[in-house]
Amino acid sequence: MTHSPAPPLSVRQTWRALYSYIRPHRAAIATGGLLTLTGSAAALAQPLAAKALVDALAADRPYTTVLITLTALVITGAVIQGSGQYLLERTAESVVLTARQRLTTRLLRLRIPEADRTEPGDLLSRVTSDTTLLRQVSTHSLVSGFTGAATLIAAIVLMGALDLVLLGVALGVIALSTAATTMLMPQIARATHAAQESVGSLASTLERSLGALRTVKASGAEDRETTAVHAAAHRAWTHGAQAARWQALASSSTGLAIQTAFLAVLGTGGARVASGAIEPSTLVAFLLFLFYLTAPVAQLIDAFTQYHTGSAAIARITQAQQLEIEPAPDPAARRPHTIPHPARVTFQDVIFAYRDGPPQVHRGVSFTVPGPGLTALVGPSGAGKTTVFALIERFYNPTSGRILIDGKDIRRWPLDQLRASIGYVEQDAPVLAGTLRDNLLLAAPHTPDHAIHQALRRTHLDTLIDRLPQGLDTPVGHCGSHLSGGERQRVAIARALLRQPRLLLLDEATAHLDAANEAVLRDIIAEVARQTTVLVIAHRLSTVTMADHILVMEAGRVRAAGTHHELIASDPLYARLAATQFPHHSGAGQDHIARPAARSQLLID
Template sequence: MMGGPGPMPDGPGPGSPATRQQITPGTTKRILPYAGPYRGSIGLLFFTGMTNAGLTVAIPVLLKYLIDNGIEAGNVPVVVWISVAVVGMALAGTFLGFAEAWLAGRIGEGLIYDLRVEVFGHVQRQPLAFFTRTQTGALVSRLNTDVIGAQMALTSLLTTVVSAGLTLLLVLVAMTYLSWMVTVVALALLPVFILPGRFVGRRLQRVVREHMQVNAEMGSLMQERFNVTGALLTKLYGRPDTETQLFSERAGRARDLGVLASVYGRVLFLTMLLTGSLATALVYGLGGSLAINGAFEIGTLVALAALLIRLLAPINQLSSAQAEVMAALVCFDRLFEVLDLKPMVAEKPGATALPAAGTAKATAPGITFEGVSFRYPKADDVSLASLEAFAPPAPETAGSAWTLRDLSFTVPAGQLTALVGPSGAGKTTITHLVPRLYDPSEGTIRIDGHDLRDLTQESLRDTIGMVTQDAHLFHASIRDNLIYARPDATEQDLIEACKAAQIWNLIESLPDGFDTLAGDRGYRLSGGEKQRIAMARLLLKAPPVVVLDEATAHLDSESEAALQTALKTALKGRTSLVIAHRLSTIRDADQILVIDQGSVREHGTHDELLVRDGLYAELYRTQFSRPPSKNGDAPLPEPVGPHGPVPPGAGPAPFPGLGSPGPGPGPGMLPGGPPPPPPRQRG
């Protein structure tokens, strides 16, 4: 969304692909393996259900003997003992009902727990491109709303199918035993009950899926507007009436779908009442005639009427279960849809690990790019349409243009390599390939001579540490954010890392110290404070390879100078790859790579590149040359070309995104300037 939270396109409607999608064939079979660990509980559930169903049928049959052999025969002991037996069976049935509910809940909750953990772990293995395209709210809805819906439906189904199914079977057997003629007439009414259920079930599937989609959209909208940065943007540029209207449209659609689902459910209920009334009239009409004619006794008629009531209840439950099955299948289908999305960056079988830091074989490894080309993957390869934008996506362009092309260079072991170049040249993409956030489309990236794809991802995480331009902090304490990089760190380790990152004085002055809450995305801290905490987190990890993507961009000149001093010590002996436009970092680099249009245009040291008077000299001239500042800083040295000093202002116009020449500092380029914009995906 650009330019503020104005009106947004409508979400997926009734005709959108996300809501017209049918349940994938084989979904039911995929659910069954998840029930494997609960075979014992399922067996016990069937046993209690069968026992309870037997008691349900036995009570009406006892009523027959109570009337025929007790009341009509005037046998008081028979009446008393049968009454006591009915009471005992009712109590036993109540206990078994509680047991069924507990077992069904345990099975359903356990199965959903397993599925939820699997989906969460699977999502974490997705490549970075998945998260750049996916709406967070829609993804959270899959692991929350859909999982809860599946759990509720499954728990209800386990109880219903087992108990109602067995009860229906035994009731039909008992009714047939008492009078096959009355049973056949009662069964003749079943189509009146079953056909509406089939009709409603097919339509309910689409309504449930669309309802879930709309709820996910509302969740995404609220999440975007209610987080700190979204709320700030809304307050600065938003129009409250427009925002309310936008949410009202989503909520109105959810309301209409809820009404439609309620109507479909009511159709089933009314059909059950109609069928029950017709069946009762037929049983008493036909059964009464047969009793008058002496075909059977009054007790048999009463038993048949009682069994008929017990017949309609499980039929109603099973018919309702049809709608619940559809709801559960939709939920499971949406979860399986996420599980079927294969991670593009996966650990190959038999992957080896780099030597751990601190071992005899563990030294700062070098990094080599060999003929690397890269383009960002297409949406279909990394994401799902139902997890992306509200509106149907525009024609896909990602994957058609090369971000990097035939890139070859070496980052020497234990040395500092700086990446410079115009915005969008591919610098950030290079830093994302090193920790294997993406895999190259062509070519090979090696670390310590090993292809990254042959290494375990855990060893890569242990070897490589990275600080991005927009460092992220969790909504947790400063301590929790720091030890995320090294859980076994001591209090003294935390203090030393914070001192090195020039943030200890601030933390020490806070009332709660390390236990101070950082806030949503670290928003309770300034940009520079958040960046220095992120730097302390890196120093605490102390990895052999360090990747910095303009990590000092948000710091003032004093903090930057202190942090640069700390970095010189921290980066000593480590392989470092740094994106930086600040002269202090570039001039200290052992090697500078000038990236332009996805390729290395120049490489060398600061002085060597100035002498060549190429692209680096132009960048230096337009961005770094300035007269003495008001605070008394000395002027930066004049670039020297092959024919002497390079005159300021010579060469082409400044590169887009790198600031402007003149006495004022460019954005994110020199101390005191405003923070730069977030890095673009292709930069």
Template sequence: MTTAAARGPEPGVVDPDPVASAPGAPVRGAGPARPAGLAALLPYLRAHRGTLAVVGALSLAGAGASLAQPLLTRAVLDGLTTDRPVTGLVSVLVALVVLGAALGGLRDYLLQRTAEGVVLGTRRRLAAHLLRLPVAEYDRRRTGDLLSRVGADTTLLRAVVTSGLFETVTGAVMVVGAATAMALLDPVLFGVTLLGVAAGVGFAVTVARRVRRLSRAAQERVGEMTSAVERSISGARTIRAARAEHREAAVVSASAESAYAAGLRVARVQAVVGPVSAVTIQGAFLLVLGLGGARVAAGAISVGDLVAFVMFLFFLVLPLGQAVHAYTQLQTGLGALQRIEEVLDVPVEGADDRATGPAAALPPAGRPARIEFDRVGFGYPGGPPVLHEVSFTVPAGTRTALVGPSGAGKSTLLALVERFYEVTAGAVRLDGVDLRDLPREALRARLGYVEQEAPVLAGTLRENLLIGAPEATDAALLTALDQVNLGHLVERTADGLDVQVGEGGVLLSGGERQRLAIARALLAGPPVLLLDEPTSNLDARNEAALRRAIDAVAVRRTLVIVAHRLATVVDADQIVVLDGGRVVAVGSHHELTATSPLYRELAAHQLLVS
């Protein structure tokens, strides 16, 4: 199958990670987030350089057409005062006005299309990066803040391309052209005008420089607000049952007020730029009209020169005001870009791997594998140690149960096999090969994993089943459902396998969600199956059906099962008892009831021994 990565980026969409893939690119995540500058925009614009070259040519042509209009206007006025024919000049002037408008419209359309392409490419790149972050990053960061970076922050890049970057460049071309023409028309009048304009623009730019820092702070507050909303919506049933709607609304309201206050700080700074620009424009016009009128009366310049100078002044101060506003927008966008780059700077899962061996080192896909835990130690980032010197072996093709009190480290062991986290001491091996020496993708292709929470994705029953086996037939899907006693789901409505399961599987019961997750794992047919509390939400009837399904697949697989209900694992080939992150006993059910006080206590509480 040809992957998107092998095909390369789609036309018009930025490469998924142009910086990281560039020769000699710096290693991401090597330090704190750096302030994003104009150079940071270049990778986002690289895929659109052809269109941007056309936009640049259109901008120059439009600027030329605009700058020629004052000179033609002067020629028309001079012709009228000397009774020379001006019909041709008027026609050319009208044509230039129409041409300038047409070029401007085409340029704006191309810019908007490019801006949308930049936003699309950035969102795709950011989403792909987020899905490859280490699991520890999901534990550390708030989901709503990550969503804000994909949504609100990327949207601000649109203004960077349209009203930010190119309005600044186009405005600079117009300003240089108009200033040159004004200096040639009347150096004295231009010098006086330049002093007033420069003072106003300098002040506006100084004020605008604060916008980036304030805008970043405002986006941080928006991310916090999004996190608060996401938490409230995801826990809506719990909140409603606890009659905590008003308290949660107050939390969201407080975060919204914080975002509002941060937005006001940005607005106050931006609001200063507009009046300063307006005063600059109006003051410049009044100065030119007053001083220019005096120079016309003195005979230093003609009326046509003054009119042309005023038109050039218009082409100077208006683009200059737009450029100052665009500069402010650019600072806002660069603040958002810094937040985007901050996430992209986080190394993806596996970036810090030691040199991995070939996938051929793994056992064949259809053969059960042996799992060894060799003096494994582990602690979650920022937390105390969870596992201490854990050693035991899961023979190939056998069923091993992990039991013990809550917090003993059972689920953590499964996470280490999946390489969601790396051991901090010792090693986990698959058929004698250290997992850290194996490619993650090839490793996980041989593992089936069912989490304790058994998450179900929003969508249809079919879509959930196909996550791990995208090529499976409908017949295989129905067989997997029957194995876990879920065949009735396709009979509820005429939609069959296309029946909706709701957000997070809300339209299914807890037991159905758990069995669906198990069916999903079974469908992929992995030689190693990791089950974390597979029967915690099942009634006796469905638990028995699931046990029969597990018995059927256990013949061809290595199974590791975390269980609190010992009745489901009493027939396991071996039971590993953990307590406080240590292995305290290993054996069969009968052996442990005789030799392990902790296991006997657990079994007695569940009425398995007298």
């Protein structure tokens, strides 16, 4: 599911959003604009110097000083304008950097429901493609529009001082072209907005295929996925071509207007020179001004088109900035220095649905797990087991009911404190691109090396380190592609253990392990459960039978609780699961693994 296309912003909203990005760079933009304007002023002085040179040549007067002045104006104007352009380009990159930093900071704090509703590829496009277009509107549109308008006004004033008749002819032709170009602006705005949306769609389509590349290949779906990506690319091309067409029409109409005005001025000016109304040098200077007029007029047209291109990007960035995020941790808040103790988890009549209305995933879930000890969640697929973990982590908030840790509603816990006390190993055990050390230290960045190696030994990853070419600093590939499924799972478990959590959540932690490593991990879980509250979603009998307590879930409710022996005798669903769905089951009433010494009473609300 994706968000609807970003609605266009009003001019006021666009500039307000843009100003928030350019405000830290006001001085640099003003300096660059002033340099550009100074360079334009030097260019406008050149026709007057050329007129003086023609007059000196016609009167057979010395012209060396005038020629030096004209040369100095050309060189100085080019240097100053080039310096201004460099400063503006550099500032534009700074604006893009600011936008990317703000946006990525916000996106990484998105609430999970918002992330569920948004395509990652589209968000990626907003961070990369859309922020790049801020460069156009932040400096080019803003400064080019201002300097172009100022230069145009100055040129018109100077042209009027030379000859009002020629000015009237030139402005008449340009005004007709400007009116035609103005009519194209709404078309440019719609086309550029659609082009940006289609680029985001292309990124989403490509991310969908690359994110499941092995599945695509195993399914023989390369051609179908290629067709889908090509179709998205073609839509992006279509909208981009439409935008280019309207921009080309605007640009060509501007060029045609200047050329037509040049011819009209040349004809009219030639007649006025022949009649003696003006000097030839005046006509030369006027034609040079008209030639220089091309630049400011083109700047204004370019500023308008770039504004519409940038406004579409700003609308998409603004929409992403409005997505709901989790609260950031308060660095000034004092954290209590208490001795960690096992967490006590309580669900009180929790009702939850991932979307408004039915179906409900939880329909009045109630239980209490006092620590330390190991509690297993079992039940058929869709019973709501993984959702228990998602609610404890506050990835989602319950529709009604309460979730308590140590008797305190988790919505009253500072979010960073809550998650700092929890270790969570997901079912697919995600591993991030980067080094093995990066992944292990993800949740506990200040862990010393000796603690890292201890965790590696406990999870039997020390042999992996020995054979990796760079040890802990070996890259693990995209999503841990250089590791086996079992190795990724053990890395995730080691990462959770390094956090020294008060509550450890394991979503089928032994799913990808062989028998030997599974036995080792069971021993680790048993050891951790002596001092920590461990809640595990279990699908293997060996994990279930070692639990102190078992919660049986069905259809979003806890239907039974007890030990393995008790549930075999009292709950038909559990007995059926033990007999048919738990692998390695060799006797309904037999425990293969000694349970941890620490015991705690399970309270069913």
